[in-house]
Amino acid sequence: MRQIIIITILMVLAIGCKNQDSKESIEIIPSEELIQITKEQFNNDKMEIGKPEIHRFTDKISCTGYVSAKPDGYAEISTPIKGIIKSIHFSSGDFVKKGQVLCQLVSNDFINLQTDFANKVIETNMLKSNYLRQKELMNENIGAKKEFEISQSKYLTSKIYLESLQLKLELLGFNTSRIKNGKLYTYFPVVAPISGFIENNKITIGKYTENQELLAKIVNPDKLQIKLNLFEKDINSIKKGQSVTIISPGKNESIAIIKSIGNTIDSKSKSIICLADVIKGNLNYGSYVDAEIKTNEKDALALPISAIFKSGTDSYIFIIDKEIENNIFLKRKFIDVGIESNEYIEILDAQNLSNVITRGIYNITPL
Incomplete structure (x- = not known):
């Protein structure tokens, strides 16, 4: 019986030693250059694997601007005559159409202008009749030449003055035929x-x-433009027809096109004014905006910005080196990067890159 107990104890000790040796034989000792994560961490952090792909990049110049109106989209309302406002047909913020009556005035100057015109019509007609009569008499050698010349001078002088009064009224938009018949406008x-x-x-x-x-003032919202303030160092990259993205607080992005490029530097702001016509979007006249001007486009190999780990001025990516059971080993690789655009970044040394962790790297602890 004693021998059986001793044998059993020895067998248990032997099995325990064997299990310990087995555990030590599968222990993973990662290389100093590799970073170890588990597949569970890979899934929990929603990591994704990819490689550099062709992406279109756009070089941009950032600047500020001011929303103004084109020359034919802005008007200042005034009156060519003195008078008193009798009625108003609009309020601030109202939309009005071209030719719509905004207000009406009563004006002695306006009434006097119509009266002068009507009286001048009568006077000119009388002088014309006298001129024609003197002309007929002179042709028949009955009237004196001097009388004819006087009547001619008075008639032509009156006619010129009448035509000037008529032109003034027509420029103001009035029907002179009505005034000739004695029907004056009140307002x-x-x-x-x-x-x-x-x-x-x-x-x-x-x-x-x-x-x-x-x-x-009247501003036409369909005829707005952006006054862009550009620094001298950027002006050589600007060309007519380039697309401009306008960013205005609280509004969707608007699109404009470069129309003209200034050549004078403002002494205070040290900037050059360029004009861009708004072709799409909803902007408020008089507001200040941020803008990005697209100066160049190119296709290049790129990775999502989410794949890049920054350390100071250096950029790194993580590449899957190998997988052992439930563990994934990553290699950190230094890369040269270029421009950024739409959540992608240009990779300047992208040859032969694959198995790159493109998303979910935020919990990876680099060596």
């Missing part, structure tokens, strides 16, 4: 010269306005 209408939204309204009922006094 002087101020009309919108362009379509757009009313800005900076200064019109109130009863207000007395002087000639050319600013009453309001």
